[in-house]
Amino acid sequence: MSTKTLKEEHRDRISEAAAAIADWPALWRDLLKLHVAGADGRCRGCLSAVRMAPRSPCHIAAMASHAAVIFQERALRN
Numbered sequence: 001m002s003t004k005t006l007k008e009e010h011r012d013r014i015s016e017a018a019a020a021i022a023d024w025p026a027l028w029r030d031l032l033k034l035h036v037a038g039a040d041g042r043c044r045g046c047l048s049a050v051r052m053a054p055r056s057p058c059h060i061a062a063m064a065s066h067a068a069v070i071f072q073e074r075a076l077r078n
């Protein structure tokens with residue numbers, strides 16, 4: 001049985017996804033451009049007709065910015 005909280009599990013998933021797309025800068029750069037805060041503080045990239053957009057930074061923006069950090073760390077190692 002896992003002793004991690006749901007929040008920790010969620011953060012792990014975001015980290016895993018970030019590591020997976022880190023070497024694909026065209027993707028995370030586009031995501032970072034799209035998923036920015038609007039005037040109301042909510043993500044403009046997550047706009048939906050059926051539900052309210054999440055507060056910025058959304059999970060996609062968090063993953064993309066984490067991917068950018070991983071990308072830079074990998075570049076420094078090479």
Ligand SMILES: [Zn+2]
Pocket residue numbers: 035036043044045046058059060061
């Ligand atoms: Zn978003």
